[in-house]
Amino acid sequence: MSFFKGFGKKQKQENFEKLIKQEQVKLYKVAYSYVKNEQDALDIVQEAIIKGYKAFDQLKNIEYFSTWMTRILINTAIDFLKRRKEVIPLELSWFNRGVDEEEKIVMGMDISTVFEKLKPEQKTIILLRFYYGYSIREIADFTGKPEGTVKSQLHRTLQFIKGKLENGGKSGGKAQGRY
Amino acid sequence: MEGKVVEKLKVDIKRMVDEVVVPTKKLEQTVEAALVIGRKKKRTSFVRRQNVLASLAAVFILAIGTVLFVPIILDSTNGTNGSESSIFSQAKVGSNEGLQRMAAEGRMKPLNLEAEDQGIKVILEEAYLDNYQLAISYRLEIDNEKAINQEKADISLEWFVDGRSQISHSVGGMDTKDLIEKGSVFTFDNTRDWSSNPQIDLHINLINGVEGDWSFSFNVEKVKEYLTLKSPIIVGDKESDYIAIGRAELTPSMLKLNASTHLTFEEAYPDFSRYDFLILSEGQDGYTYINDWLTRGSNSKGAYEFVTTNISLYETIEIPRMVNHFSYEIIPYIVTYTGVEHPPTEYGSKSWNFDMAKGDFTVGATLDLATPITIKEIKQIENETIVFYEMDFAFPIFPHIEDWENDLYIRPKAYKIHEGFVEVKYPKIEENESIQFLMYEAKYDVLSDYIIELNLN
Numbered sequence: 277m278s279f280f281k282g283f284g285k286k287q288k289q290e291n292f293e294k295l296i297k298q299e300q301v302k303l304y305k306v307a308y309s310y311v312k313n314e315q316d317a318l319d320i321v322q323e324a325i326i327k328g329y330k331a332f333d334q335l336k337n338i339e340y341f342s343t344w345m346t347r348i349l350i351n352t353a354i355d356f357l358k359r360r361k362e363v364i365p366l367e368l369s370w371f372n373r374g375v376d377e378e379e380k381i382v383m384g385m386d387i388s389t390v391f392e393k394l395k396p397e398q399k400t401i402i403l404l405r406f407y408y409g410y411s412i413r414e415i416a417d418f419t420g421k422p423e424g425t426v427k428s429q430l431h432r433t434l435q436f437i438k439g440k441l442e443n444g445g446k447s448g449g450k451a452q453g454r455y
Numbered sequence: 456m457e458g459k460v461v462e463k464l465k466v467d468i469k470r471m472v473d474e475v476v477v478p479t480k481k482l483e484q485t486v487e488a489a490l491v492i493g494r495k496k497k498r499t500s501f502v503r504r505q506n507v508l509a510s511l512a513a514v515f516i517l518a519i520g521t522v523l524f525v526p527i528i529l530d531s532t533n534g535t536n537g538s539e540s541s542i543f544s545q546a547k548v549g550s551n552e553g554l555q556r557m558a559a560e561g562r563m564k565p566l567n568l569e570a571e572d573q574g575i576k577v578i579l580e581e582a583y584l585d586n587y588q589l590a591i592s593y594r595l596e597i598d599n600e601k602a603i604n605q606e607k608a609d610i611s612l613e614w615f616v617d618g619r620s621q622i623s624h625s626v627g628g629m630d631t632k633d634l635i636e637k638g639s640v641f642t643f644d645n646t647r648d649w650s651s652n653p654q655i656d657l658h659i660n661l662i663n664g665v666e667g668d669w670s671f672s673f674n675v676e677k678v679k680e681y682l683t684l685k686s687p688i689i690v691g692d693k694e695s696d697y698i699a700i701g702r703a704e705l706t707p708s709m710l711k712l713n714a715s716t717h718l719t720f721e722e723a724y725p726d727f728s729r730y731d732f733l734i735l736s737e738g739q740d741g742y743t744y745i746n747d748w749l750t751r752g753s754n755s756k757g758a759y760e761f762v763t764t765n766i767s768l769y770e771t772i773e774i775p776r777m778v779n780h781f782s783y784e785i786i787p788y789i790v791t792y793t794g795v796e797h798p799p800t801e802y803g804s805k806s807w808n809f810d811m812a813k814g815d816f817t818v819g820a821t822l823d824l825a826t827p828i829t830i831k832e833i834k835q836i837e838n839e840t841i842v843f844y845e846m847d848f849a850f851p852i853f854p855h856i857e858d859w860e861n862d863l864y865i866r867p868k869a870y871k872i873h874e875g876f877v878e879v880k881y882p883k884i885e886e887n888e889s890i891q892f893l894m895y896e897a898k899y900d901v902l903s904d905y906i907i908e909l910n911l912n
Contacts, residue, residue, distance in 0.1 A: 308475045
């Protein structure tokens, strides 16, 4: 594609800038999926773009720009969550809340709520598999993990999701307090 | 896992991501800011300090969260150390009552650092650090045509704590004119794991579209007070309906709560019903203080939509510590407004017009509500304005005061009940013709079975 020919530093800058503008909406949506907060998602996108800009020279094949930026974004999102050490207000598992059939159906449809309960690495696997459509092998390449590890992580994550979708909050845990 | 379930999951995940609403303008600004920072060739040394950092791996942009922010007029109390002139004490500068009290108590560290580039001078005035936040007050002096002509300011910066780079942010939306005349405040949260006297390095790269280099380095000692809840508090039946405080953290400037609410109602609430809290504390002066929350944030689906038959909500609530109290009463309630909903905008934003009563800021004025409120007396004392209301007191919701000329919305801060009237304190209000009382016409349903007593002594 003639768009990718003719590199000079300025040309490279312009190429990056054009390419990133094509990706920016998708990057934001994926970042938001991790943090469910507009400003945090914007922060992640910004940091990822800066990293990408600085590392752009290392990208050998420009046709993989989208995958390459996605990797940077996901790693940035995971680092962000680790640094933030988000405190979950109160885990659903604290309480064994009776859930009637209608609620099960409602909760069953709420994939967004279940997704929020996943750890960052679990979110990554689910997004790569079901949003980006990567194969196990591609996920293994992406994450730098062995295929077997990816398979078992995916399986455990899917079991967890299935459990949440069917049953809602799990029972167990001892509640403490004054009442 | 069954094929059909996996297929459904694929569809659901795709929809979950694709349906994310994109803040287009903010995203474009964010991307542009990132590209500007990415283009910068080299680091420059900081204005002050010997310890120049090694190469920087990331950039940072600060944003002011404005989830449910309402501009307030802050009490310009006398304090030691010249706090009257502190930027933290002024209205509409991104400060809050907690920081204002810290300024009044002389807890701000003077910085008096300046950096000038491209005809723009940035002055960092004071800093405050505790286990909730770092706050830095600053002003601009602008002699740059492009920057001065941009009505709404935006600033991008990198920052480091003890040499560790922090995630990028940007701050924007303030009036450039206000930044020059009044100044503003940067706030950074999640400071609990910082050292007790960290070195902070700020490197501003972009002001109102002008690239430049405004760099600062300083240490600031952390105010150590930090109290947490020993065990969660649950009110109600954990098997069915309850409200709980899972976590509470208190620093001098802020009380932060993690709360969860699971309630179901036999009858649906009418339209325009919202779930809210009053957070009260008793002062030794005989007043009950109304501690307004600054932010409520939640990832729960439909978190702050109108209530009908149930509430299922995990949230974080941040309450600036206007007064140095350690015991609170958290009163949940449902408020039902009357009014109309406007058609959504082209971006899908909704808005409503709720009925309200207004009254002149004069003795004898009446707010014509279903239960009328009459202004019996207005007293101006040194740092406060006290209004005496004739009203049937049922629930501590009182009129607010609007100063439409200065775009200020002033909330009551404390009250004392007397026989036949209620005495309500406000921050000091400078009287002018644009001030009036206002109050929504609403019904309040106090969820009295779920009131929480929170003690952090």
